Structure formats: structure tokens, C-alpha cells
Amino acid sequence: MTREEPPAPVRRGRGRRPAAQVRAEVLDAAGRILLEDGMAAFTMERVAAVSGASKVTLYKWWPSKGALALDGYRHAVEHRLEFDDTGDIEADLRTQVRSFVEVLRGPAGRAVAELIGQAQTDPELAAAFREVYSGPRRALAVDAVTRARERGQIRADVDPETVVDQLWGAGYHRLLIPDQPLTEDFADALIRHLLPGIESRPDERG
Amino acid sequence: MTREEPPAPVRRGRGRRPAAQVRAEVLDAAGRILLEDGMAAFTMERVAAVSGASKVTLYKWWPSKGALALDGYRHAVEHRLEFDDTGDIEADLRTQVRSFVEVLRGPAGRAVAELIGQAQTDPELAAAFREVYSGPRRALAVDAVTRARERGQIRADVDPETVVDQLWGAGYHRLLIPDQPLTEDFADALIRHLLPGIESRPDERG
Numbered sequence: 001m002t003r004e005e006p007p008a009p010v011r012r013g014r015g016r017r018p019a020a021q022v023r024a025e026v027l028d029a030a031g032r033i034l035l036e037d038g039m040a041a042f043t044m045e046r047v048a049a050v051s052g053a054s055k056v057t058l059y060k061w062w063p064s065k066g067a068l069a070l071d072g073y074r075h076a077v078e079h080r081l082e083f084d085d086t087g088d089i090e091a092d093l094r095t096q097v098r099s100f101v102e103v104l105r106g107p108a109g110r111a112v113a114e115l116i117g118q119a120q121t122d123p124e125l126a127a128a129f130r131e132v133y134s135g136p137r138r139a140l141a142v143d144a145v146t147r148a149r150e151r152g153q154i155r156a157d158v159d160p161e162t163v164v165d166q167l168w169g170a171g172y173h174r175l176l177i178p179d180q181p182l183t184e185d186f187a188d189a190l191i192r193h194l195l196p197g198i199e200s201r202p203d204e205r206g
Numbered sequence: 207m208t209r210e211e212p213p214a215p216v217r218r219g220r221g222r223r224p225a226a227q228v229r230a231e232v233l234d235a236a237g238r239i240l241l242e243d244g245m246a247a248f249t250m251e252r253v254a255a256v257s258g259a260s261k262v263t264l265y266k267w268w269p270s271k272g273a274l275a276l277d278g279y280r281h282a283v284e285h286r287l288e289f290d291d292t293g294d295i296e297a298d299l300r301t302q303v304r305s306f307v308e309v310l311r312g313p314a315g316r317a318v319a320e321l322i323g324q325a326q327t328d329p330e331l332a333a334a335f336r337e338v339y340s341g342p343r344r345a346l347a348v349d350a351v352t353r354a355r356e357r358g359q360i361r362a363d364v365d366p367e368t369v370v371d372q373l374w375g376a377g378y379h380r381l382l383i384p385d386q387p388l389t390e391d392f393a394d395a396l397i398r399h400l401l402p403g404i405e406s407r408p409d410e411r412g
Contacts, residue, residue: 039327113326114327116326116383117322117323117325117327118326119382120322120382121320121324130383130384134383138386159391159399162392162395165380165386165392166396169375169379169383170371170375170376171371172379172382172383173371173374173376173378177340177375177378178332179340179344180344185365186365186368189368190368192363193365193372194372195403196403197402198399
């Protein structure tokens with residue numbers, strides 16, 4: 001330890017924080033900066049300054065600014081987008097799609113629109129988006145629909161991946177090409193239109 | 207007329223072209239440049255050079271590069287995206303959604319993804335996108351669904367705007383967040399899932 005470069009925790013007088021706590025504080029800071037000021041204001045320097053972690057630490061855990069922004073976004077919205085599994089797929093989908101549309105309508109919607117926008121010409125960010133965010137979230141929804149199919153609530157010929165595009169994807173469409181507003185009526189219409197074509201008829205249920 | 211600055215048509219030895227022809231040639235050039243080389247290579251200079259129109263002419267008709275790129279895109283894809291009206295809404299939607307997914311899979315998909323991406327941080331391009339492209343195209347689809355509702359083929363409680371998000375919007379979702387591929391099976395699953403929830407039951411038809 002030299003006077004020129006003391007370790008960050010000592011310099012800040014906060015004592016050494018456990019890695020899990022540092023990680024959580026970095027994600028908090030990243031999510032807050034992204035949602036409050038957008039991608040233009042999002043830099044590794046700023047996340048380091050707000051969280052009290054060093055840039056070396058940030059780069060050890062997140063290979064790029066985009067990866068950290070995405071992880072911060074996921075961290076900021078995941079508690080609002082938890083997937084219920086009450087056994088009633090229609091109710092669970094309605095709850096989830098309403099929450100999702102509500103999230104898109106706020107600052108998180110603006111942030112994720114910028115991330116998706118930038119990903120169209122930034123292959124590294126696009127790969128990080130799929131790996132850190134959209135892939136895992138898609139899997140949660142696909143799992144829920146697949147379980148409902150196994151319970152006999154969803155028809156055997158339904159493709160769970162396509163259901164994701166027709167509920168959540170429809171929401172992203174209104175976010176990214178805002179010809180029409182993201183309202184609760186819209187969320188409910190998504191469910192009302194889709195459910196009759198994917199639910200089993202009573203005589204098909206196990 | 208001076209030797210220093212002869213009017214472009216004379217210099218190019220093509221004679222004066224009627225405005226409608228110039229316009230069509232500009233749109234051809236704009237569409238081709240966009241689909242072949244993407245937005246990074248798309249400049250007013252290049253469209254002027256390829257089409258033989260002057261930059262002054264381009265700016266007279268299109269206020270910005272984005273507006274011209276979008277109009278070129280519309281011009282390039284519109285003949286492949288004509289909306290049939292055979293009186294059978296299910297068949298018409300299937301034909302249209304298959305063509306749309308096919309267009310998205312090719313170079314036009316890459317081009318429109320870049321335009322939508324850039325529109326997320328460029329409010330002028332976003333406004334042009336809605337005015338020149340997505341608004342008019344959405345209206346065509348909404349009109350088709352509304353006519354089918356008036357014929358009694360689509361249920362009275364269906365929201366035609368939301369149908370657009372669940373068919374075309376679902377396609378844009380796979381284009382912009384490519385977790386899953388844009389295939390004909392996907393197009394067919396979109397129709398198969400949605401139609402039972404929006405079509406009138408036989409006893410409801412007029």
C-alpha cells in the first residue's frame with residue numbers, strides 16, 4: 001500500500017465492503033443514473049463516482065459500459081417485473097403484462113428504448129442486451145407459458161416464444177414506434193385478443 | 207446561363223426531366239443506397255450523385271436526410287407490402303404478415319432497424335418515421351381490420367390498433383431484439399394464435 005494509490009475503501013473512509021455489497025451498490029448507482037439521465041450521461045466514471053467503487057472493479061465485473069448499463073437496468077426493474085405463478089396463466093399474464101406496460105411508460109421505458117436503439121448499430125451492446133437482459137427475461141415468460149401448457153391450460157400447438165412477441169413484443173413496438181400510447185387498456189386488449197387462441201378449450205384440459 | 211454554373215440537366219446531357227420522374231429517380235436511388243449500404247453510408251450528396259438531382263432539389267422536397275431515407279425505404283418496400291382485400295380477413299392477414307416477415311429478414315430489415323434505432327435519440331427522425339412511414343402503414347392495417355369488423359368477420363370488441371402491435375409489432379420485436387428468428391413458421395404462428403380471439407364466432411356473423 002503506497003501513499004500515491006491507497007485502496008478506494010480506505011480513502012473513502014467506509015471500511016472494506018464485502019464484494020456482494022459493492023456489486024449491489026454499483027448496480028443501484030448504474031440503474032439510477034440510467035433511469036434519471038439516460039445513456040448519454042452514463043459513463044463508467046460516473047458510476048464509479050456515485051457508487052464509490054473503482055473503475056478497475058467495474059471493469060473486472062462488467063466488460064463494457066453497455067453491459068453495466070444493462071445490468072443496472074435489469075436490477076432497477078426486476079422487482080417490478082417478477083413473474084407470478086399462481087397456477088392461473090391468464091391472471092398471471094395479465095398481471096405481468098400490465099406491470100410491464102407500466103414500466104415502459106416511465107423513465108425505464110426511455111432508458112431501454114435508448115439501449116435497444118443503440119444496439120442496432122453496436123453489435124457488442126446488442127450481444128450484451130440479449131445475454132444480460134432480453135434472453136433471461138424471455139426465458140421466464142417462455143417457462144411460465146410452457147408450464148401452463150404442461151398443466152393443460154395452454155394448447156399443445158401453441159409456440160411459447162411467439163406468445164412472448166405478441167404480448168411483450170407488442171409493448172416494445174409501442175415504446176419504440178410510438179404511434180399509439182402505452183395504456184392499461186392496451187395491456188388488457190393484448191390479453192383479451194390473444195388468450196382465446198392459446199388457451200385450451202374446457203374439453204381439452206387434463 | 208454561364209459556363210461556370212450550367213443547370214444540372216444540361217450538364218448531365220439528359221434534358222430536363224419532369225418533376226415526377228426526378229422524384230421517382232431520387233426515391234429509387236435513396237432506397238437502393240439505404241438497402242445496400244445502410245444509414246451510415248446514406249448522405250444527401252450520395253443520393254444527389256446517384257440520382258442526378260441537385261441537393262437543392264432534394265432539400266426542396268425532403269427537409270432532412272432522415273425524411274428522404276424513410277421515403278426511400280417506403281418506396282423500396284411498398285410494392286412488396288401491398289395490402290390485399292379479398293374479403294377474407296384471415297387469408298389477407300396471413301399473406302400480409304408473411305410478406306412483412308420476409309421483408310424484415312432481408313436488407314430492408316437491417317435498414318429499418320437502423321432507422322428505428324437512430325430515431326430513439328433523434329426526435330426529428332422519430333417524427334419523420336411516424337409521419338412518412340409507420341403512421342400511414344399502420345392506417346392501412348387498421349383500415350383492413352376495421353372493414354372486416356364492419357363485415358362481421360372481426361368481433362366488435364376488438365381494438366384494430368392493438369391487432370397491429372400483435373402481428374406487425376411482434377415482427378419488429380424479433381427484428382430489433384433478435385433472440386428468435388424471423389421465419390415463415392413465426393408468421394403463421396402469429397396468425398394462428400391471434401385469429402381465434404379476434405374473429406367472430408359463426409353465430410355472431412351478420
